[in-house]
Amino acid sequence: MGQQRWPGQARAQLTFLAVSSGRVVRHGACGHLQFQVPRCRGRRGSRKSAPVLLHVLSLRGPEEPETSATTPEADLSRCYLHMLGKVESERLEALRALVPATVARVHETHPSWKPEIWGVNVQQTCEASDIVLLKYLRAEQLNVEKAAERLAQTLQFRADGHINEMAAAGLEDHFCGHDTINGPDVDGRPVMISRYGGMDNERVFGDVDAFVKYRLAIMEKTMARLSFTKAASEDLCQVHDYSGVPLLFKTSEVKAGVTAMTKVFGDHYPETKGKTIFVNFPAVFSKLFQAFSVFIPERTRKKFIILSETDHEVLFQHISPELVPVALGGMFVESPATQLPGVPCQVVSVPARSKAEVVLAELNGPATVSWELRVCSSEVSYEVVFCPANSEAEKQDQLVAGSTRGKPLLSSDGVVSGSYRGKEARCSQ
Structure with missing residues (x-):
């Protein structure tokens, strides 16, 4: 600790001191530490110094410059338009500054293409485009360079694949009747319900490119229901119905289609998974999921809900029954229109051999x-x-x-x- 004398002086910058006796006087952030030790007398009147215990966790010498205040770090939990702090706002502006050059590169091969993602022009400065850009920032842990690269890849992908037109495009017959777009759920999210039990696997999954385009069309229609306004819901509630699905559902053709779809959604639809509900899930799969869920990050695990064939009451806690299709135990009928559209339902649980009056x-x-x-x-x-x-x-x-x-x-x-x-x-x- 340098030269010390009792009583004495040592020049250093104090981080932490613990003294059991005596007194410590601190002068400034970097100055003199003066140790004043009281005197005491022995039995025969001799002068003795009282014991002093000094614990210094960290001392920096005077040659080291004083550090300035720490620059606040970007916070992922604040990276939403209605919660932005100064640092997060700066990251957003940095990403926005890179958008014009990115769009210009895409226009070199697609001059008439509109730089839109989910109906939002990312080149315009507005709430909606801010919300879209923030999704890419969050997906890349607020790394501006990585977010810009991912955004560039998405814009090129959308231009190459004419994704902007998919929501209005029709579907082939074997892709129809498996999906319901409804909502909102109890948290205000659009709801996308997909039923796999009635699919002709060979026709639906046989052509991987056609299958991916089919799923993109459904996804684009669902994303179009987002308002892209400050503090509103920004992601989706997805429901997967496995009723009637055989245990050997994932054949090679199904696996190839699902793998390709997962990659496309993972690359180009960041921060869109709000909640995923699996209904009529086979018990064996449910147990497997529970066993392996311990290896899934908690933030991701909370987005998955596994329900059996009789868990309707739990399902209705997430989606009102008047918005749940009849096939899943709800009251919603697409065609013909229900007699009482939009009227809230009452849910009544009737135990066996009992009565209930409503x-x-x-x-x-x-x-x-x-x-x-x-x-x-x-x-x-x-x-x-x-x-x-x-x-x-x-x-x-x-x-x-x-x-x-x-x-x-x-x-x-x-x-x-x-x-x-x-x-x-x-x-x-």
Whole structure:
């Protein structure tokens, strides 16, 4: 520690001191440390110095210049338009400054191409383009150079493949009927539901390029539902339905198609996975996922939800049942349109050998009441009853609809519906 005297002086810059006795006086960030030790007398009046214990964790000599305040680091969690700090804003501006040159290179081979990603012109300075650019920054851990290179690759990919036109393009018959685009989910995300059980694997996956274009078209249509406004949802809720899928689903042709699709989405659709829900997932796959999930980063693992065939109530916690297709236990029907589009559903859990009563609507005057109901799993016997508000004896409860004795309503029956013209009444199920 240099030369020390008791009492004495040592010139150094203090990082931390721990003193058990005596007193330490600090003068400035880099100056004199004066150790003042009290005197004490021995038994015979002799003068002795009190013991002093000094623990210095770090001392820098006067030859080292004083360091300035640490420059704040960019924070990935703040790299959203409504949360940007100074450093994150600077990274965004640095990336934006590279966009014109990147677009110019693409225009050399595609002069009439619009520099758009998901309908957003990245060359324009606006909220929407800021949100898109920030996705590339987050995907590359706020590294501007890497984000710029990835953006350049995406722009070239979109120009080469005419991706901007895919959302409006039609699909071949064997690609139709497997996907539902709906939403939003409970967090405001667009919902993309894909069902794999009814696919003709040979036709759907046989041509890898055609399969990738099909998935790109569905993805582009779903991304078009994002508003790209500050503080709004920026990613998607994806649902994969595995009902009817054999255990040997991944043949060589399926594997090739899925691998190619995964690479394209990984390279050119950064920060778009908000939540992925696997429904009707085979139990053996679910156990395998649980076993290997410990090796998946927590940030990624939280985005995956595995549900069995009877987990409808959990599914409805993420997506309202009126937005879930009938095939998945919900109430949504694309064609023909549902009788009650957009009307919130009530979810009722009925344990075995028990009853539940739900008030569907209360009327203060003559009106027509329309209703829909379905069983999500197993079977339930039901009645729809209209109860007059006036309890006079001549106004008895009226049974309007119900299941036949011995023939309960099954989940496979889908949605049943009806309507009733009533006066002052209460409708109960």
